[in-house]
Amino acid sequence: MKNYSIYILFVTVGLLISCKKEQEKPKVIYETTAKTANSIVVDTNKVLVADLPVHMDGTNYLLYPIGDLNFAKRMNYGSSNRNNSISYTVSNYGEYEITGFLNNIKFKEIGKDTIYALTDKPVIIQSATYLKDHASKNKQQLMVYVLGDMDTNKDAKLDESDIKALYISEINGKNFTKLSTDFQELIDWKYLEISNSIFFRTIEDTNKNGEMDSNDKVIYSKINLLDKEWKVENYDPT
Template sequence: MRFNFNYSFLVVLVLFSCKEQEEKPKVIYEESATKVEAKVDTTQIRVADLPVHMEGTSYLLHPVGEVRVYDTKSKMSYGSSSTSRVSYAVSNYNRFEITGFLKNIYIQHIDSVNSRPLTDKLMVIQTATYLNTFAQKTKKQVLVYSISDMDTNRDGKLDANDIKSLYISDISGDKFIKITPDFQELIDWNLMEVKNRLYFRTIQDTNKNGDFDKDDAVFYYFVDLMDAEWQLNEYKPFN
């Protein structure tokens, strides 16, 4: 009986330890300002999905991401037999929205053979949404992005476990700007067409414990999409 109790206790202790290791905070604060370099995964190659055309625009969007390829130490050949082991898809497309874990989006005018990157910075683009109804109403073509752009948990890699921010650009990729403050996690956003505004909420780790919880502050913002500067405005929905 004593042996069974000790064994059970040991199992619980191991499971608890594993759980503790898995639950990592989204933000880690350190006194050192040393920049954390992202680790390079040599098993991954960069590929682009086939282009996406948002209806009513003059641009093609090429989602770019990475796929993991394992060395089978065998002679590779072209054809279904050599490619079936790897999925080369890096994104999904639902009408007017691209999703995935993208390293970049290359943008190409339909009358050009050249494309250019949306950004020259290290990022993980999780969504890119075209505001179609807003474009039909105002003739202004805008893309909204949710992006991880900083290794906020300092694990040496940039991924969905880091803080997610909100970005915006026009359909050509110009005016690509971040509109959420640094170290504020995007909760959600919504287009309010009656006001031509993009409303969104964020949460900040105000008690600096590394997690987002009930003791942290929620912030409310909007951007007037008719404003040429896309200035950030904070508002308070209640007192």
């Protein structure tokens, strides 16, 4: 009986692993007709809520993180909080950075009534960072975003399984601009105060196997923030 139980255990584990592999999808699925975030199926069960406003020190704007309450519940599942209370928090705020899986961010200038959205397109914002050091040196207040903006795995939804992109805007959300290239996944980015530049790395699925791996090409890019057009330049340090 003991050996039979061990056999059942191994079979169960094997089935779970097999099911997990079947459920895993490539990050990019290529089709003859390109589909972007516009092909996303609208989730009618989605409940959007706004966190209390965030103020970046030295700016004149309030930022309201907007997120999916149902997604926030799933993220909070299994936490140490066992009192069955509902958490309406959809973001976290660190030093000059908002993180989470946000559907949008809304902006309001202090002293004015108008509240407006960063974008009217489907996105999943994972981080929004205020470049405080750049602002203090150059009087230019900017936000940098890491987000998903394309349904690259063609599952008709936009989530953390899709590739990440790099965006920038002014502190008021205006001039929201994509810096990375479509279908290139952001690896990381860095602001260097000494050169007033953002450096970032992306990876391109050059072998078209749907995954970003060591066989693909890493692309190095930078922008000079003092250039009003935020022109992206490629460089090769390798």
